[in-house]
Amino acid sequence: MGKLLRWIGSDSFVVSLVAILLGLICGAIIMLIGGYNPIVAYIALFQKIFGSPYDIGETIREITPLILTGLSVAFAFRTGLFNIGAEGQFLIGMTGATFVGVKLSGLPWIVHAPLAVIVGALAGGLWGALAGWLKASRGVNEVITTIMLNWIGLFLSNYIVASFLLQPGQQRSYMIQDTASMSLPWLAAAFGNARLHWGTVVALLAAVVFYIILWRTKLGYELRAVGHNPHAAQYAGMNVNRRMVTAMFTAGIFAGLAGVFEVLGVFHYQTVMAASPGYGFDGIAVSLLGMNNPFGVVLGAALFGGLTYGSAGMSFGADVPPEIIRIVIGSVIFFVATQGIVRYVLLPFYKRRGKEVAKA
Amino acid sequence: MVTDIGGVNDKSFNQSAWEGLKKLEGNGVTVKYLQSKSDADYIPNMNTFVKDNYDLVWGIGFLMGDQLKTVATQNPNSKFAIIDNVVDAKNVESVTFAENEGSFLAGVVAGLMTKTNKIGFVGGVDIPVIKRFDLGFEAGVKAVNPNATITKNYTGAFDKPDLGKAAAATMYNAGVDIIFHASGATGNGVFNEAKDRVKAGKKVWVIGVDKDQSLEYGDDVTLTSMVKRVDEAVIRVTKDVINGQFKGGTTQVLGLKEDGVGLPDTSKKNVPADILAKVDDYKKKIISGEIKVPTAQ
Amino acid sequence: MVPLSTADTVVELKGITKRFPGIVANDSISLQLKRGEIHALLGENGAGKSTLMNILFGLYQPDEGQIFVRGEPVTIDSPNKAFDLGIGMVHQHFKLVQPFTVTENIILGLEPSKGLNIDYKSAHARVAKLSEQYGLKIDPKARIENISVGMQQRVEILKTLYRGADILIFDEPTAVLTPQEIHELIEIFRGLVAEGKSIILITHKLKEIMEIADTVTIIRRGKVIDTLKVAETNPKELAEKMVGRGVSFRTEKKEAQPGPVVLDVKDVTCLGGKGLPVLNGISLQVRAGEIVGIAGVDGNGQSELIEALTGLRSIQSGSVTLKGKDITNEKPRRISEAGLSLIPEDRHKHGLVLDFTMSENMVLETYFHPEFSKGIFLNYDAIDKYAERLIQEFDVRTPSIYNKARSLSGGNQQKAIIAREIDKDPELLIAAQPTRGLDVGAIEFVHKRLIEQRDHGKAVLLVSFELDEILNVADRIAVIYEGQIVGEVLPKDTNDQELGLMMAGSKRMQGGEARG
Structure with a gap:
């Protein structure tokens, strides 16, 4: 608790807050230029996020996959790897869960649902590990392989859905069995039928697991050593290559879980997609916002997801067109991500404070 | 009206529907659209219109069928219409083309x-x-x-x-x-x-x-x-609602005869x-x- | 109006004070640089030399004090301002664009143009002329990535001259050079001064100061201790002023008592990156209770030998045994656990994880031992306690064990590595360039610890390019040349000239002959 209070008073918290404010001001200027009323728009934005239990529930639904893909990118980054492939891991994880959810039947919920989650998570993990293995064994840059694997993942998922799971006459798979559902109907009822599901709990647990693995276990110690300085890790007798694969595997599990719960918790089916849904790419921004810290990622996802969901309110309540809303969201993200600019803006205040301290 | 990811400037389906709807604006009729950024947005977007008591909510496109059905079932007192898909619910009018x-x-x-x-x-x-x-x-x-x-x-x-x-x-x-x-x-x-x-x-x-x-x-x-005259279809069904002649639960097939x-x-x-x-x-x-x-x- | 008395003073610093959170880096420092003078700035790592020069070069702003350049009070708020005032700096880490040519690097930012194109012809000519004028002997068209470190340093010097600098600051210029290159650099300094330039030389190497500087200012803990004419002082006095206590240059040690063979290297051959042998059937023995020094010019297989011994490089043929146990091509961790410790040559790259805390760094090779871990978890309490003990015992100066290794001075980083490696209680300790970049006090510490290991009956292998160090510390010297041991001598039977010839490959001896 004391730690939390100290953090709120700390420099990085103030900077983040000011960054969000600057982003909103910048967005307001753009809206004024475009001839829209920013105050009405922002009120509509916040109303959309917090306005009703339904909206709060749907905001949480929007945030959940972003936490997981954000953790995926952040985990790899802590190990010195740039995981652009959360998107592909997301899709493969999703497909794994859909497959188990649709094809198996007659199992009780307590077996079927967790099984679908585990299979999906492992599928995502292996998809990530593939990029890690290519880097470890062949030295192929993981940025390139993960980007490629995103496309392969997209088409492979579509192929699997279209060939084995397709409901005739539809562009989507059969519905998953009820026993594989990870929805929370009783909670959803309390939130005006918002699509709440177990994935949110899992995402928050994942942030804790992220922290424990990296900062409490031997494995995490090795992963971080490899991430900061692979040479020193090698000199200290760690198996750098194997750790790269482990790191990408773990990152893939996080991203895979995001996809798993989109199927088991939100849609209950998987469509044949023309393009990736983009949660993996948003995960890069979220991880950046959260400064690769698991709890920062949760906050970053809340910001990103809240803005994304709330933006419909700006469109609906203030008639701001979607294009301008994207600029507004973009400028908030921009300021949070480029903290250097914010610090520069804050410099005069800090200087004055510094002088006062010196006088005292 | 809820569009799919393409938005109202897609030079196709969504645009045509929106152009039709806009022709009905005025005389006490207000029209509005929400663009979906992903599949997950269909439901919240439809719900936004429902909660604001819009008289008719349009779902544009085949892909929105399942979601429209969910929302329609949860809100039996609101009216819905969908293009290119058949949704079996009492408060949904479906429009398909021959x-x-x-x-x-x-x-x-x-x-x-x-x-x-x-x-x-x-x-x-x-x-x-x-x-x-x-x-x-x-x-x-x-x-x-x-x-x-x-x-x-x-x-x-x-x-x-x-x-x-x-x-x-x-x-x-x-x-x-x-x-x-x-x-x-x-x-x-x-x-x-x-x-x-x-x-x-x-x-x-x-x-x-x-x-x-x-x-x-x-x-x-x-x-x-x-x-495919999506705009005509949108105008037709919407006019019915304005005139109190909403045909929920039916499917309109627009062919050559209907100029669809x-x-x-x-x-x-x-x-x-x-x-x-x-x-x-x-x-x-x-x-x-x-x-x-x-x-x- | 320039007062007459300061007419030949080109730079004067008066009462410069610079505070950083927690420390006063410069405490009211005053300094005068005369025209045509080489002024050395002497101090231990972290004494505040670099901070002072960064202030003069416009990278930092002083909290108090005044700078005069050619008698005029000035404010230097950026390196560009410093250039305008004729001040140039050659940094310890070069700031060059590797794929560019010498000329391109020099003109970067000030390209002479001909229409829209860069006028390479006149640029080449000007660089060539400057190079000749100051005896730098550099090819303007060579690419940076293809020239030696010494040459790269000359490019940095040319960069400052090209920008019209007549006050040159050198930050530890010899730290990266071979003995040969150091000699040449000293010649270049003489040439620069003869042309009327003034030089500030930041260093902690007494030998260089005695050889080249006119005046020396000693700084300790941010304060000026003294300014002396070099002609009127001696290394001992300088060292004492720098460290603040008496220092001994000769390392005190007892006669070695060699015991049984600990490390036995037999006919080891390794291939390098291009498939050519970098170790060429090398053989070597190190006994318990002795320090064997490997002397040689850089690039003759020293790094490869260490990598082969520690399991980082695969051995094509031959064998390595440690205390009778075959460790040829074993995994690094098995070798480390078998009793081999390494103080690596590049402590930033190989010795430490700079972004780990000191505590985490202390268990880099032992974190998985039962005393530091419980199941899959690490026992941070035990690790912290252990780190606390090592840091006390080896006098590593850090505010706490939770500070990042990056924040420590080079000497303290090295002490931490030595603490870690020695506390593993290894049978064999390999020390590669253990004193590179360290100041007198820290060097003394390192040497004492190596000898202490020997006196405890352990084997020590010392690899160094500094002949003085080898002659001082080693009990037996093996000379490496082109991947082979070309001779072995005892320190008392040889001198640096003989060693120098052997290192250059011109005097071959049969291994072991000199021990006879």
């Missing part, structure tokens, strides 16, 4: 105008809607020109112009001189390939889809288009009058029920 009928007429044009007796069809994804285009077109061709052969290619995507271009190139190389596409943006590739060939001095044609595509790609490659599908007036630039006269004959026969055009479910 694409097979319009495509039949396109087939008549192609069958009469081909010089090589080889005709192509490029489809998007193999789903019932596209299948209707395919079967209607084939029937039209065979009715006037039993000797013509039709090459078919389903590219598997509505948004991949590169695939469309490749498919068209293969067909034209094999001697096909007219291609009918029913593949959304994938068809842009078909048009591009045809344009390249026309520039190189060959005479090849494309038959467009959904909108009058000669307006976008020019008359030198666009033979005609199989137009057809060939645009610009066709006469490239299609000789005698052929257009034949097209008119067939149109009358279809409307009267004398000809039954095959369809798909």
Whole structure:
């Protein structure tokens, strides 16, 4: 608790807050230029996020996959790897869960649902590990392989859905069995039928697991050593290559879980997609916002997801067109991500404070 | 009105629907749209309209069917309408098009105008809607020109112009001189390939889809288009609601008779009058029920 | 108006004070640089030399004090301002664009143009002329990535001259150079001064100061201790002023008592990156209770030998045994656990994870031992306690064990590595360039610890390019040349000239002959 209070008073918290404010001001200027009323728009934005239990529930639904893909990118980054492939891991994880959810039947919920989650998570993990293995064994840059694997993942998922799971006459798979559902109907009822599901709990647990693995276990110690300085890790007798694969595997599990719960918790089916849904790419921004810290990622996802969901309110309540809303969201993200600019803006205040301290 | 990811400037479906809706604005009627950023947005967007007590909520496109059904079931007192899909609920009016009928007429044009007796069809994804285009077109061709052969290619995507271009190139190389596409943006590739060939001095044609595509790609490659009047459909159903005649639980199939599908007036630039006269004959026969055009479910 | 008395003073610093959170880096420092003078700035790592020069070069702003350049009070708020005032700096870490040519690097930012194109012809000519004028002997068209470190340093010097600098600051210029290159650099300094330039030389190497500087200012803990004429002082006095206590240059040690063979290297051959042998049937023995020094010019297989011994490089043929146990091509961790410790040559790259805390760094090789871990978890309490003990015992100066290794001075980083490696209680300790970049006090510490290991009956292998160090510390010297041991001598039977010839490959001896 004391730690939390100290953090709120700390420099990085103030900077983040000011960054969000600057982003909103910048967005307001753009809206004024475009001839829209920013105050009405922002009120509509916040109303959309917090306005009703339904909206709060749907905001949480929007945030959940972003936490997981954000953790995926952040985990790899802590190990010195740039995981652009959360998107592909997301899709493969999703497909794994859909497959188990649709094809198996007659199992009780307590077996079927967790099984679908585990299979999906492992599928995502292996998809990530593939990029890690290519880097470890062949030295192929993981940025390139993960980007490629995103496309392969997209088409492979579509192929699997279209060939084995397709409901005739539809562009989507059969519905998953009820026993594989990870929805929370009783909670959803309390939130005006918002699509709440177990994935949110899992995402928050994942942030804790992220922290424990990296900062409490031997494995995490090795992963971080490899991430900061692979040479020193090698000199200290760690198996750098194997750790790269482990790191990408773990990152893939996080991203895979995001996809798993989109199927088991939100849609209950998987469509044949023309393009990736983009949660993996948003995960890069979220991880950046959260400064690769698991709890920062949760906050970053809340910001990103809240803005994304709330933006419909700006469109609906203030008639701001979607294009301008994207600029507004973009400028908030921009300021949070480029903290250097914010610090520069804050410099005069800090200087004055510094002088006062010196006088005292 | 809730659009899919394309938004109201997609030069296709969503845009056409929004243009229709906008014509009804005024006289106490307010219209508004929400663009979906992903599949997950369909439901919250529809709910936004429901919660603000809109009299009618439109879902544009086949893909929104499941979600529209969920929202309609949860809100039995609100009214919904959907294009291109059939949702079985008391408070939903579904609108589909008899694409097979319009495509039949396109087939008549192609069958009469081909010089090589080889005709192509490029489809998007193999789903019932596209299948209707395919079967209607084939029937039209065979009715006037039993000797013509039709090459078919389903590219598997509505948004991949590169695939469309490749498919068209293969067909034209094999001697096909007219291609009918029913593949959304994938068809842009078909048009591009045809344009390249026309520039190189060959005479090849494309038959467009959904909108009058000669307006976008020019008359030198666009033979005609199989137009789906989404705007007309939106106006029709919305007017019913305004006049208190909402037909929930029913499905409206808009065919030639209802002017929901057809060939645009610009066709006469490239299609000789005698052929257009034949097209008119067939149109009358279809409307009267004398000809039954095959369809798909 | 420039007062006459300061006419030949080009730079004067008066009462410069610079505070950083927690420390006063410069405490009221005053300094005068005369025209045509080489003024050395002497101090231990962290004494505040670099901070002072960064202030003069415009990278930092002083909190108090005044700078005069040629008698005029000035404010230097950026390196560009410093250039305008004729001040140039050659940094310890070069700031060059590797794929560019010498000329391109020199003109970067000030390209002479001909229309829209860069006028390479006149640029080449000007660089060539400057190079000749100051005896730098550099090819203007060579690419940076293809020239030696010494040459790269000359490019940095040319960069400052090209920008019209007549006051040059050198930050530890010899730290990266070979003995040969150091000689040449000293010649260059003489040439620069003869042309009327003034030089500030930041260093902690007494030998260089005695050889080249005119005046020396000693700084300790941010304060000026003294300014002396070099002609009127001696290394001992300088060292004492720098460290603040008496220092011994000769390392005190007892006669070695060699015991049984600990490390036995037999005919080891390794291939390098291009498939050519970098170790060429090398053989070597190190006994318990002795320090064997490997002398040689850089690039003759020293790094490869260490990598082969520690399991980082695969051995093509031959064998390595440690205390009778075959460790040829074993995994690094098995070798480390078998009793081999390494103080690596590049402590930033190989020795430490700079972004780990000191505590985490202390268990880099032992974190998995049962005393530091419970199941899959690490026992951070035990690790912290252990780190606390080592840091006390080896006098590593850090505010706490939770500070990042990056924040420590080079000497303290090295002490931490030594603490870690020695506390593993290894049978064999390999020390590669253990004193590179360290100041007198820290060097003394390192040497004492190596000898202490020996006196405890352990084997020590010392690899160094500094002949003085080898002659001082080793009990037996093996000379490496082109991947082979070309001779072994005892320190008392040889001198640096003989060693130098052997290192250059011109005097071959049969291994072991000199021990006879």
